[in-house]
Amino acid sequence: MELSGVRKTFGTIEVLHGIDLQITKGSHAVIFGPSGSGKSTVLRCMNLLEEPDVGSIKFLGNEYGPGSGRKEDGKRGKSIDLRRKVGMVFQQFNLFPHLSAIDNLALPYRSIRGGSVQEAQERAAHELNKVGLLKFAANYPSQLSGGQQQRVAIARALSLDPELMLFDEPTSALDPELVGEVLAVMRELAESGMTMVVVTHEMNFAREIGNLNVFMEAGNIVATGGSDFFENCTNQRAQEFIGSVL
Amino acid sequence: MFREEEGVAPINFMWHLVWDFKWDLFKGLLTAVNVSIAALILSMVIGMIFALARMSRFKVFSIFATVYVNIFRGIPALVSVIWVYFGWSLLFGHNFTVYQAGVIALTLLYSSFFCEIFRSALQAIHKGQREAGMALGLTRGRIFRSIMLPQATKIAIPNIGSMYIGMIKDTSTFAIIGMVEVVRVTQNLNSTYFQPFVLYTAAAGLYVVIAFLVDFIFRNVELNFSYPPQGRIAKFLSRKKKKRVEGLMKST
Numbered sequence: 001m002e003l004s005g006v007r008k009t010f011g012t013i014e015v016l017h018g019i020d021l022q023i024t025k026g027s028h029a030v031i032f033g034p035s036g037s038g039k040s041t042v043l044r045c046m047n048l049l050e051e052p053d054v055g056s057i058k059f060l061g062n063e064y065g066p067g068s069g070r071k072e073d074g075k076r077g078k079s080i081d082l083r084r085k086v087g088m089v090f091q092q093f094n095l096f097p098h099l100s101a102i103d104n105l106a107l108p109y110r111s112i113r114g115g116s117v118q119e120a121q122e123r124a125a126h127e128l129n130k131v132g133l134l135k136f137a138a139n140y141p142s143q144l145s146g147g148q149q150q151r152v153a154i155a156r157a158l159s160l161d162p163e164l165m166l167f168d169e170p171t172s173a174l175d176p177e178l179v180g181e182v183l184a185v186m187r188e189l190a191e192s193g194m195t196m197v198v199v200t201h202e203m204n205f206a207r208e209i210g211n212l213n214v215f216m217e218a219g220n221i222v223a224t225g226g227s228d229f230f231e232n233c234t235n236q237r238a239q240e241f242i243g244s245v246l
Numbered sequence: 247m248f249r250e251e252e253g254v255a256p257i258n259f260m261w262h263l264v265w266d267f268k269w270d271l272f273k274g275l276l277t278a279v280n281v282s283i284a285a286l287i288l289s290m291v292i293g294m295i296f297a298l299a300r301m302s303r304f305k306v307f308s309i310f311a312t313v314y315v316n317i318f319r320g321i322p323a324l325v326s327v328i329w330v331y332f333g334w335s336l337l338f339g340h341n342f343t344v345y346q347a348g349v350i351a352l353t354l355l356y357s358s359f360f361c362e363i364f365r366s367a368l369q370a371i372h373k374g375q376r377e378a379g380m381a382l383g384l385t386r387g388r389i390f391r392s393i394m395l396p397q398a399t400k401i402a403i404p405n406i407g408s409m410y411i412g413m414i415k416d417t418s419t420f421a422i423i424g425m426v427e428v429v430r431v432t433q434n435l436n437s438t439y440f441q442p443f444v445l446y447t448a449a450a451g452l453y454v455v456i457a458f459l460v461d462f463i464f465r466n467v468e469l470n471f472s473y474p475p476q477g478r479i480a481k482f483l484s485r486k487k488k489k490r491v492e493g494l495m496k497s498t
Binding site for chain 2: 047049080081083084086087088090092094095096097098100102107108111112118121122125126129134135137138139140141142143153156157160
């Protein structure tokens with residue numbers, strides 16, 4: 001995935017001042033930075049939950065977003081096609097409260113892939129098993145802990161075979177003791193080679209899995225680096241931030 | 247019956263009238279229920295369409311729905327039914343039957359209330375629900391049908407119950423166009439027996455009984471719509487589903 005010149009304005013305030021970012025297949029990008037720096041907005045532009053005002057999102061050979069606004073931009077992809085290849089996990093889980101855990105997975109799966117309810121539920125059960133929640137398949141979200149809900153949400157996104165997974169502060173709404181189980185699932189996913197972009201405040205986790213670290217501040221990417229970013233970062237502002245949170 | 251020297255008519259309550267004419271009153275009640283249920287179904291459908299129109303990105307739709315709601319919320323049922331029954335016939339030369347006029351009059355009014363009930367219910371759903379649907383790549387129609395509508399319905403159920411009680415009560419005004427509902431039956435009996443206190447108390451009692459019944463039914467509906475479903479009907483309907491999930495849990 002490649003973002004080029006992505007700008008986004010809310011009302012009169014420009015929150016992203018032209019973001020360029022390249023995420024190669026198999027990489028684990030971690031975006032961090034102070035509140036209001038535009039981390040989540042960048043992430044939400046990656047599946048067009050926020051439509052950029054200017055800029056392009058290239059993904060698997062297709063171009064999405066408004067581009068430069070000129071004619072030579074050519075054909076733009078439809079956002080629904082992008083979203084079907086990109087999974088997203090939210091801070092607030094956003095499970096469907098009126099559906100059991102298994103139906104939270106089976107309903108979107110069947111709606112997009114077609115097939116029988118039985119097939120969709122078999123796939124759903126398989127994915128729930130992978131996050132260790134098969135025995136809670138019939139439970140409703142209100143009967144699950146925060147950590148369990150988030151694991152169902154991850155399973156839901158994975159059941160649609162995404163090429164890229166986006167995580168928007170997946171552990172920020174959790175009790176401290178439940179953070180571990182969610183991070184464990186994400187760690188496993190990273191080890192399996194899934195391409196991931198994670199917005200997080202869990203700096204230790206970021207240090208562990210991140211092989212593309214992105215520090216943002218005030219709508220700009222201030223510094224980027226590989227897995228050694230936390231040790232060998234040259235940017236002073238990024239160093240200060242890392243020093244204050246680690 | 248009169249004793250002149252006291253100058254006051256002694257009170258003689260003929261409560262037996264209520265029993266004697268129970269079937270007439272009951273038929274009147276059935277008519278009221280019949281008209282109001284037809285109007286309930288129609289106004290829920292139309293109300294939902296108006297709710298969507300009111301929230302639409304297209305100004306034309308939202309302005310139309312807003313104007314409609316604000317006009318028809320303000321019209322009393324009595325005026326509405328007179329207009330539909332007599333006014334329509336005068337203007338367009340087409341006569342509605344009493345039943346049709348009642349249903350149309352109620353639907354005109356209550357679709358505006360249901361528009362507001364459904365709009366507030368849809369807006370009460372956390373925006374993350376829609377976003378989750380979008381992020382999964384679901385179509386707009388699918389998000390509405392499978393995510394927004396079921397949740398909005400649950401939120402709206404108590405309000406739908408209150409509205410329906412209001413609708414039943416508003417059928418009382420249809421006596422004026424000659425619909426033989428509870429109040430019309432009461433009026434007819436009263437003109438023969440001149441027992442307004444007894445007869446209208448009986449009529450009031452019937453409306454209250456219906457109100458209790460509606461409350462009981464809607465509380466049950468709400469229970470069946472809760473997550474996880476708690477009512478007997480929902481449990482009965484989902485028993486097959488549960489078995490299949492249990493089978494999957496063993497086989498996976």
